[in-house]
Amino acid sequence: MTLIRVPQSWEISENQITPPEAYFNRRRFLKSLIGAGIGASLIPLNACQKSSSETALANSLKLPKLTAKTNPAFSQVDRPITEEMLAGKYNNFYEFGGTKNIWLKAQNLPTDPWKIEVTGLVKNPQTYDLDDLKKKFTLEERIYRFRCVEAWSMVLPWIGFPMKKLIEAVEPTNDAKFVRFTSFYDPEITAGPSFHLGSLPWPYQEGLRIEEMANDLAFFALGLYGHDLPKQHGAPVRMVIPWKYGFKGAKSIVKVEFVQQKPATYWNTLVPNEYGFEANVNPNKPHPRWSQATEKFISVGPGLSWEIKETLPFNGYGEYVKDLYS
Numbered sequence: 001m002t003l004i005r006v007p008q009s010w011e012i013s014e015n016q017i018t019p020p021e022a023y024f025n026r027r028r029f030l031k032s033l034i035g036a037g038i039g040a041s042l043i044p045l046n047a048c049q050k051s052s053s054e055t056a057l058a059n060s061l062k063l064p065k066l067t068a069k070t071n072p073a074f075s076q077v078d079r080p081i082t083e084e085m086l087a088g089k090y091n092n093f094y095e096f097g098g099t100k101n102i103w104l105k106a107q108n109l110p111t112d113p114w115k116i117e118v119t120g121l122v123k124n125p126q127t128y129d130l131d132d133l134k135k136k137f138t139l140e141e142r143i144y145r146f147r148c149v150e151a152w153s154m155v156l157p158w159i160g161f162p163m164k165k166l167i168e169a170v171e172p173t174n175d176a177k178f179v180r181f182t183s184f185y186d187p188e189i190t191a192g193p194s195f196h197l198g199s200l201p202w203p204y205q206e207g208l209r210i211e212e213m214a215n216d217l218a219f220f221a222l223g224l225y226g227h228d229l230p231k232q233h234g235a236p237v238r239m240v241i242p243w244k245y246g247f248k249g250a251k252s253i254v255k256v257e258f259v260q261q262k263p264a265t266y267w268n269t270l271v272p273n274e275y276g277f278e279a280n281v282n283p284n285k286p287h288p289r290w291s292q293a294t295e296k297f298i299s300v301g302p303g304l305s306w307e308i309k310e311t312l313p314f315n316g317y318g319e320y321v322k323d324l325y326s
């Protein structure tokens, strides 16, 4: 499959964490501004690029408050919560480019108004806007471990609701076996230049077995760090599946479809031997190009550094999900 050539430029970012100097250096910073179409007005500010970048980052995280009671079952893990300024500038959101520092480009994501269509094999199809979601579902906070397939990890305080509540609301029929989740996609807005070249399988889609979606851990996040979800993290609503690799958690969800057959998913379509449909975190199953036995835990900012930690089966959530895979 010729598409396998396409990922070469991002093999680097998968294997290696970019040092912060690299993504705050002058050239890249200017390039990212130009990419976002606002370079010209900021170029005279050479002298304070780093601080204006920090300010822009802080602004991208300055969002309306969204608070909810912390679910006592998920109120802490054995690691500190990752600092917000660090999580907010180290993202994967390929619609905006293949590097980690897409936070600025992601600010182009239009999130208001937003609709999420829930459809397919259900008795009660629904279209929700964001207010509907906030009103119809009881929000809670959950502190979850987060593990990317590239072997970096964080701990993030999400605000949202369990996916099983959505299942209850729409009542899937007996034929519904899988669920397909679709991310926002508009090539005018989202595609970074290199991503126009190959025929990539946009929009980004992910899938779960319906039993996985019904597991208590599976979560829709509308917020993070006590406020609305930042655009770089997949505003205004994204999936969080803490026992699976991060790529299973599609961002900026516009559609949820209950279906009979296993849906095709983005990374699995692109590189099937590297990114399986199930993608449970598993220290004993190496990725074809690197080990998954350990991970780089990113917690303290503002500079990027990490601690090497052992990876846990199911990312530490085995007690909740073991029955799904017996």
Ligand SMILES: Nc1nc2c(c(=O)[nH]1)N[C@H]1C(S)=C(S)[C@@H](COP(=O)(O)O)O[C@H]1N2
Binding pocket: 090, 091, 092, 093, 094, 095, 147, 148, 149, 183, 184, 204, 232, 233, 234, 245, 246, 247, 248, 249, 250, 251, 252
């Ligand atoms: N739509 C969309 N969702 C996505 C991705 C993406 O590129 N596009 N990347 C995935 C990957 S690989 C990871 S690790 C997480 C990163 O989430 P974060 O940037 O909020 O930490 O988002 C996932 N969801």
Ligand SMILES: [Mo]
Binding pocket: 092, 147, 148, 149, 150, 245, 246, 247
């Ligand atoms: Mo990832």
